[in-house]
Amino acid sequence: MVAGAGYVGTCLGVALAERGAEVVAVDSDPDTVEDLRAGRCRLPEPGLAPMVRRLAATGRLTASTSFDPVQVADVVLVAVGTPIDPKGVLVADQLVAACQQIAPRLRPRHLVILKSTVAPGTTRTLVAPLLERGGLVHERDFGLAVCPERLAEGVALTQVRTLPVVVGGCGPHSASAAERFWRDALGVDVRRVPTAEAAEVVKLATNWWIDVNVAIANELARYCAVLDVDVLDVIDAANTLPKGTSRVNLLVPGVGVGGSCLTKDPWMAWRDGRDRGVRLRTVETARAVNDDMPGHVASVIVDELLGLGRGPTDSPIAVLGAAFKSDTGDVRNTPVRDVVVALRENGFPVRVFDPLADPAALLDRFGIPPAASLDEAVRGAGCLAFLAGHREFQRLDFAALAELVDVPCLVFDGLLHLPPARVRELHQLGFAYRGIGR
Ligand SMILES: NC(=O)c1ccc[n+]([C@@H]2O[C@H](COP(=O)([O-])OP(=O)(O)OC[C@H]3O[C@@H](n4cnc5c(N)ncnc54)[C@H](O)[C@@H]3O)[C@@H](O)[C@H]2O)c1
Structure with a gap:
């Protein structure tokens, strides 16, 4: 049972x-x-x-x-x-x-x-x-x-x-x-x-580790952006180093950490530690870094659009992928919501599309009726912001999308992590490209 x-x-x-x-x-x-x-x-x-x-x-x-x-x-x-x-x-x-x-x-x-x-x-x-x-x-x-x-x-x-x-x-x-x-x-x-207690700690330790690791990747991405270095090249190479019984295993940057576990379990450990006289500072720092990401992502998108000559009230931004992570339709506690709120506060009209999410859940979470199809979301858009990296977005025909968007159009790569050949293809099609730490 x-x-x-x-x-x-x-x-x-x-x-x-x-x-x-x-x-x-x-x-x-x-x-x-x-x-x-x-x-x-x-x-x-x-x-x-x-x-x-x-x-x-x-x-x-x-x-x-x-x-x-x-x-x-x-x-x-x-x-x-x-x-x-x-x-x-x-x-x-x-x-x-x-x-x-x-x-x-x-x-x-x-x-x-x-x-x-x-x-x-x-x-x-x-x-x-x-x-x-x-x-x-x-x-x-x-x-x-x-x-x-x-x-x-x-x-x-x-x-x-x-x-x-x-x-x-x-x-x-x-x-x-x-x-x-x-x-x-x-x-x-x-x-x-x-013991039972050891098993209880294992769970908290795991999500605490993931949250800290993602926070490192997110800060590394911000650092690489000012160095004009591709963060994915750095992570790829760093992860070849054997360490302890495994190897360096930096995770990838993203638009923030959401979902029901990573946002709560580290705090559960933190609070329990505090009650027992131990301050878990890495929890505080990682949570702060990851909570800051949606605002950062929104400001990067806004800056890039202003750089392209696009201002508020211009062509809409199509947010593609609204779930809290790739390949799920779960929009509970998704950091994408905070990105959308910040973009709208900056005066940019936003459309939301997620092929895996329930439209009623999207409406409830974002307060905007979701686009019914990818075409509807991208038609006339001045920015395609991929904020979840669903598998079906990886296979998109950007040449076909180029016919639908409003030029100049920014492709913002939140979690697609497009390989260099795909980024070159985007440039050839006339898109501007910007990723997190790329
Ligand atoms: N969702 C995840 O990815 C995930 C992963 C690992 C661990 N967990 C942990 O697993 C647990 C469950 O998470 P979830 O995401 O499945 O939660 P959930 O909210 O989806 O499901 C909880 C279910 O329990 C039911 N429920 C509540 N009180 C009840 C009661 N007294 N008797 C019978 N049913 C009751 C609710 O109606 C709900 O259907 C949590 O402790 C969570 O932290 C979740």
Whole structure:
């Protein structure tokens, strides 16, 4: 059983059902449950909707608002949301509510696995006592382990079936049971860590590292821009250096960091560290650097357009790709929104187009009716701003687009990372080109 049929819960549920398990997805939201029962999935993850349709039809994936399926399940995976408040403190309402529902239905030999991201110590000091209210004791009567979900949106279905699962038990029996479960049910490798707390920290450390690494790439890009050096050449060459047990692995610059994890998990670690007397300064710095990127990107676009003789109220800017990262349609918490707000504040009219995003979500997030097609977005535009690098943008026929745009037209490369030959092609077609750090 999976408690919380959101992004993580649904991806996990279909992966397990596809491997032969009978999965019940339990969610407090009746609309989500109704959708799943009807074989519908609105989550913007490539490949997910057809799998939900297929597995719901076979009966291997069912859904319920009631937690009664706990009683017949061997394993209960908890994947409810774990947001933070403005001070970085974990908001555990969803987690507490789910545990309160699970507790009275727990049976001996059950295994409860926390997939949600939590501050270190949460499983042992909050989840375990809540579950024990049903009268059973963890580790003695039922298993309790932390296996933080590490999938990335856009490639979630592949990752959930292949990534090694980190396992930290609230005791050795719990850890062994969780280890067996992942090997048998998903056929994936397991990386066991000594405690539940270690597993909780692994998740926070990972997203903290990603955020810091992206911040370095973003600052490096700003530095390379003033040096007139292509940041991608620098990163490519720097990453050939062996270091430690791996190698230098600079990530790439972008228009900012969004999504539901990287913007919250580092702050969760920061706040927990602060409460325990440790100041995590790299979290503060990386968050500030990455939060500054949308404003920086907007000012680069504005400066380039002014340099081309284009002013506010001139031809529109077509923002192509509005999701928080490439190859997903998820526009929740997308930094592209802040770029669009800043461009409009500078007086530039903006159109938004994202082929992967739900038009209603785009309208809700950006407050502008989205363009219905690429052609509609780019016709008469004085700038094509690629702010997500979706695969289908990589294959675009720029010669055809050149016929539609208003000349001079700037191609702003936020996340396409076009290779030099494509940039030369753009120049030959009469486009101006500018990337982040390029
Ligand atoms: N989205 C990601 O890419 C990702 C990746 C790794 C880890 N995580 C972590 O996984 C967890 C879930 O994230 P998500 O993106 O799937 O969240 P989500 O908001 O998409 O899904 C949470 C689901 O839980 C349901 N829910 C809330 N309270 C409930 C309750 N008491 N009982 C049953 N259902 C309840 C909600 O209705 C919702 O459908 C979070 O801790 C998140 O940090 C997310």
